[in-house]
Amino acid sequence: MECGEQELPSVQSQLTHIHSPAKEKKNSGDIAAAMERWTGVLHVPLSRGGPLFRIAASVILTPSKTLAVPRANAVLFTGDRVRGTGEPAIERLSDAAYLAGLLAGKLAAGEANAWVVDAACFAGPYAVYRELVPSVDTVGDPKRYDPSGLPAAAGVANILTHCIREIQNKIMRGSLKDSASNQEPTALLLPPCPPKTIVLGFSKGGVVVNQLVTELSCWASESTKNSVDVSQRSTVLLIHDLLVPHTASDVLSSISAFHYLDVGLNCAGAYITDHAVIKEIANFVSRTTDNLRFSLHGTPRQWSDPNRPWILTEKNMMLRLLQDEAKKYEGRLIVSEKKYFDGRPRNLLMHFEILEVMDIC
Numbered sequence: 001m002e003c004g005e006q007e008l009p010s011v012q013s014q015l016t017h018i019h020s021p022a023k024e025k026k027n028s029g030d031i032a033a034a035m036e037r038w039t040g041v042l043h044v045p046l047s048r049g050g051p052l053f054r055i056a057a058s059v060i061l062t063p064s065k066t067l068a069v070p071r072a073n074a075v076l077f078t079g080d081r082v083r084g085t086g087e088p089a090i091e092r093l094s095d096a097a098y099l100a101g102l103l104a105g106k107l108a109a110g111e112a113n114a115w116v117v118d119a120a121c122f123a124g125p126y127a128v129y130r131e132l133v134p135s136v137d138t139v140g141d142p143k144r145y146d147p148s149g150l151p152a153a154a155g156v157a158n159i160l161t162h163c164i165r166e167i168q169n170k171i172m173r174g175s176l177k178d179s180a181s182n183q184e185p186t187a188l189l190l191p192p193c194p195p196k197t198i199v200l201g202f203s204k205g206g207v208v209v210n211q212l213v214t215e216l217s218c219w220a221s222e223s224t225k226n227s228v229d230v231s232q233r234s235t236v237l238l239i240h241d242l243l244v245p246h247t248a249s250d251v252l253s254s255i256s257a258f259h260y261l262d263v264g265l266n267c268a269g270a271y272i273t274d275h276a277v278i279k280e281i282a283n284f285v286s287r288t289t290d291n292l293r294f295s296l297h298g299t300p301r302q303w304s305d306p307n308r309p310w311i312l313t314e315k316n317m318m319l320r321l322l323q324d325e326a327k328k329y330e331g332r333l334i335v336s337e338k339k340y341f342d343g344r345p346r347n348l349l350m351h352f353e354i355l356e357v358m359d360i361c
Contacts, residue, residue, distance in 0.1 A: 003051035056096035079203025147218035153248035160244035206263025220284035282325035
């Protein structure tokens with residue numbers, strides 16, 4: 001098992017620079033046009049001495065080069081490693097730093113933060129998300145999805161909190177070099193409301209999406225039993241608290257969309273097929289003021305694989321369950337199925353190219 005080296009929370013910036021998306025998006029509006037971004041690669045653990053997650057980040061800045069509150073935090077979990085293909089597009093789309101920039105450009109008119117998460121451990125080429133999905137086996141395949149303790153939601157909160165702290169430290173160090181003033185490394189540019197969380201899972205990364213879906217269902221059920229208003233987070237928040245969700249409950253209550261990006265496994269479990277889980281999430285949506293989107297994106301690589309027919313079966317079952325529940329709450333639970341490269345022969349390239357052509361707006 002190959003894991004990140006154990007050390008204190010740290011940032012190892014491999015791609016640290018600031019750029020403005022205004023030149024790329026001329027019609028994004030005045031606020032987006034004023035935005036610049038910090039991009040970099042960080043290595044953070046969930047706990048002291050734990051294995052390191054490699055996180056590529058692209059976060060928005062104010063004109064004064066401080067962190068701005070985003071409209072959303074989009075978190076993409078990647079899959080197994082694929083090396084030595086000789087295909088430049090696959091190599092490019094396997095690079096988390098490249099994906100962070102790509103993802104940032106697809107969301108919220110440039111007003112979203114993008115986070116691309118690689119697994120902390122690998123068994124050869126296989127991603128093993130054990131810290132977020134404790135039930136996975138030695139090669140990262142799930143035995144089940146157990147919400148006990150909300151490990152994925154808590155893990156996402158810890159990862160993002162660690163990353164924001166490291167980015168703020170880096171910005172502050174840069175500010176002190178450029179100015180004698182001791183400015184706060186965070187500022188409010190967008191409306192003072194907690195950002196939404198958009199969850200995406202590519203290939204093997206879909207196991208984390210499934211874990212979060214299961215945890216959301218469980219958390220919503222418990223909140224109902226305890227008469228907790230799941231539609232509201234605390235309104236007494238500092239700007240620092242608005243940057244990312246800080247607790248498992250913050251993560252789950254802020255999720256606005258789940259995107260399954262050509263997910264697939266060598267065993268069952270690529271999609272959620274438990275009706276009780278889907279039904280509880282639909283009930284949750286009915287009690288909140290916000291919509292929730294499920295988008296299933298796929299290519300023939302996964303959905304037409306004759307050697308793994310369960311992938312298509314599971315996808316169709318989840319889609320049917322979602323659609324049946326969505327009919328009860330028209331316009332609140334939004335469900336879509338998006339096919340890419342339909343009619344083309346199955347190949348590995350299309351599996352990665354979905355990341356470039358995905359429609360996640």
